[in-house]
Amino acid sequence: MQITFLGTGTSQGVPVIGCTCSVCRSVDYRDKRLRVSVHLQVAGKSIIIDSGPDFRQQVLRAQVDHLDAVVFTHEHKDHTGGLDDIRAYNFRQQQDMPVHAEPRVLAQLQQEYAYIFADHKYPGVPQVAQYPIESETDVFEVAGVPFQPIRALHYKLPVLGYRVGGFTYITDANYLSPESIELMRGSEIIVLNALRHEQHISHFTLQQAVAILEDLAPARGYLTHISHQLGRHYDVEATLPENIRLAYDGLVVGCQ
Template sequence: MCRSLDYRDKRLRVSVHIETEGRSLVIDSGPDFRQQMLRAGVTHLDALLFTHEHKDHTAGLDDIRAFNFRQQQDMPLYAEPRVLRQLQQEFAYIFAEHKYPGIPRVILNAIEHDDAPFDVLGLRVQPLRALHHRLPVLGFRIGGFCYLTDANFLSPETLEQLRGAEVIVLNALRREQHISHFTLAQAIEILEEVKPARAYLTHISHQLGRHAEVEQELPSWIRLAYDGLQVQV
C-alpha cells in the first residue's frame, strides 16, 4: 500500500491516450482502462493499439463497449498477429459466432511488419521493436512522439528510429537489475544516446522511490511520468 501523500506516487497500470490530427488513440487497455478513461474525460476513441499480450496491458478490452454504444461503430484494434490471437482466446465471447447482445464490437488489424510504418485511420504509425525478456513487443512512434514500455532491450535499428524525436516515453521499473524491464540507469543511458528534446519515464514500481526524490537525481529534460500527465508535442 502506498502511504505517500504525493498524488504523483499513486499509479494505475501504464497506458497512454494520444490526440493528434483529429484522431483519438489509446495504447494498451489494462485493468484500469475504464477508470482511466473516465478520469481523463475521454469521450471519443477511434482506435486501440497493443504493445503486447500481457494482462496488465489488455485486461480492460471489454470496456470499449461504452465507446461502441456512444459512437455506434466497431472499434479498430491494432496488434501483432500473435497478440490478436491471444485476445481472441482470452475474450472468446467477443468473437463467438453467435454473439451475446451488447458485447464489445471490434475490427482486427494485424501489424505484420515491425520495420515498416502502418496506417491508423490516416495516421502514420512507426512500430518500434523491443524485447521484454525474450518476448518481442512493440512500441510506437507517431510524429515526434515515441512510446516504449515493458522492454529491456532495444536493437541498434530501433535506437535509430528513436533519433530526432521530440518526446520519448520509456520504461524504468526500478534501480535494481530486472529480467524484463529497464532499470533507471539503463533508461537514462538510452535516452542520453538518442537525445530527445524531452523524455518521461514510465512503468515505475514503488521500488524506484518517491517521485519528488527521484526527479532531483534526473537531468532537467528527463522527468518521471505520473497519472494524468499531459504532454504537448
C-alpha cells in the same frame, strides 16, 4: 499532438495491495500509479495505446468521450485487461472499435475474450475490428495516423513500441537493437520504461533508461511503467537530468 499519460505504473500498480512502504503510503498524487497506458490526440483523432485493467477509470478521469482506435504493444494482462470496456464507445459511436496488434497478440485476445470473437455473440458484448500489424518495420496507419513500429524485447517476448511524428513510446522492454534505437533518434519526446534501480529480467532499470535517453537526447524524455521499488516521485526526479522527468498519471504534454 496532445499526449495524456493515463497510467504510469507497473503490473501491480502503485500503491501495491498490502504494502506499507513509503511510496505506497505517500500522499503525493504523483505516487498513485494505475497500469500503464497513454492517450494520443493527433490530427483530430483519439487513439489509446494499451487498455489495461484500469482502462474504465482512466478514460473517465481523462474525459476521453470519443475513441477512434486501440493499439496494443503486447499481450500481457496489465496491457489488455480493460478491453471489455470499449463497448461503451461501441454504444456511443455506433461502430466497431478498430484494434491494432500483432497477429500473436490478436490470437491471445481471441482466447482471453472468446465471447467478443464468438460466431454467435451474446447481445451487448464489445464489437471490434481487427487490424493485424504484419511488419515490425513498416509504417502502418491508425485512423489515418502513421505509426512507425519499433521492435523491443521484454525478456524473450517481442513487443512493439511506436513512433508517431515526434513522439516515441516504448514500454515493457529491456532490450532495443541498434536499428530500433535509430528509429527513435530525432524524436522530440521519448517515453521509456524504468521499473526500478535494481536489475530486472524484463524491464530497463532507471540507470539503463536514462543512459538510452541521454544518448538519444530528445528535447524531453519521460519514464513510465514505474514500480514502488523505484522510490518516491519527488525524491527520484531530483536526481534526474533536467530534460528527463518521471511521468505521472494525468500528465499532459504536447508534441509536434
